[in-house]
Amino acid sequence: MRLGDYPREQIRYDLRVALRSYKYRLRPNRARAAALDAMRWDFCGLYNAGLQQRIEAYRRRRVSLGYAQQANELKACRAADPDGLGRWSFTALQQVLRRLQQTYAAFFKRGRGFPRFRTAARYHAATFRFGDGLTVKKHRRLEVVGVPGGIKTVWHRDLPEDESLATAIVMRQQGKSYVVFSVEAAFAETCGTGTVGIDLGLTSLCATSDGDIIPAPRYAHRAQTAQRQRQRALARCRLGSKRRQKAKARLAAASAKIAQRRRDHLHKLSRALVSRY
Structure with a gap:
């Protein structure tokens, strides 16, 4: 239909x-x-x-x-x-x-x-x-x-x-x-039963009305040291050089990986909440 x-x-x-x-x-x-x-x-x-x-x-x-x-x-x-x-x-x-x-x-x-x-x-x-x-x-x-x-x-x-x-x-x-x-x-219904309240936090990712506290994964903080090294390597390159293009691509790929891990974590968390409630 x-x-x-x-x-x-x-x-x-x-x-x-x-x-x-x-x-x-x-x-x-x-x-x-x-x-x-x-x-x-x-x-x-x-x-x-x-x-x-x-x-x-x-x-x-x-x-x-x-x-x-x-x-x-x-x-x-x-x-x-x-x-x-x-x-x-x-x-x-x-x-x-x-x-x-x-x-x-x-x-x-x-x-x-x-x-x-x-x-x-x-x-x-x-x-x-x-x-x-x-x-x-x-x-x-x-x-x-x-x-x-x-x-x-x-x-x-x-x-x-x-x-x-x-x-x-x-x-x-x-x-x-x-x-x-x-x-x-x-699409078929895949939701659970019941209701829950969700409060987004700063130190933790969120807390539910059932008392569950979900910690923030802090992916960017874990990769902070490596990202600093890549940014310094990019700053040392001459503008317009191929070496700068490669350094820029490495920095962008690492940033994209952090974003992908964040997105994957949020998708799994939202799926778990919807399946339960």
């Missing part, structure tokens, strides 16, 4: 129907990794070009461009650049312009922080509509329009049987590639 099959009143109270994210590791070879990098480079260029167009249109003619006006020009842009933007999925390029629209909407809502141009080194994600530009074939490899062949995917857990895949995000974190699926399905 899909979300549209449920009555509106039942959706409000049935917590089993939900939208969840499933993240999987990608292991592309050199050619496919280079194609993914080229895709992110082109998407970043489109984002910056769209931002520049909006700035110039308002500065010169006091015209505020929106998503619709810029999306109407995509077809001509792809035809003029067949080896660039023309290689990629049309709907994925639309998602880039939607991302720019969301950035502008957030700026007008908070009243500060004008949208900035993005560097290719910090543009890490590309959003697709599943089945249009990104698909999963029978051999369980991820296929992206513009990327030669299928990308090997580590399926560490199966998707729900009655899933409805909405979007997929191909992203890069710490030099590694991942795909995140937004899955809409009716």
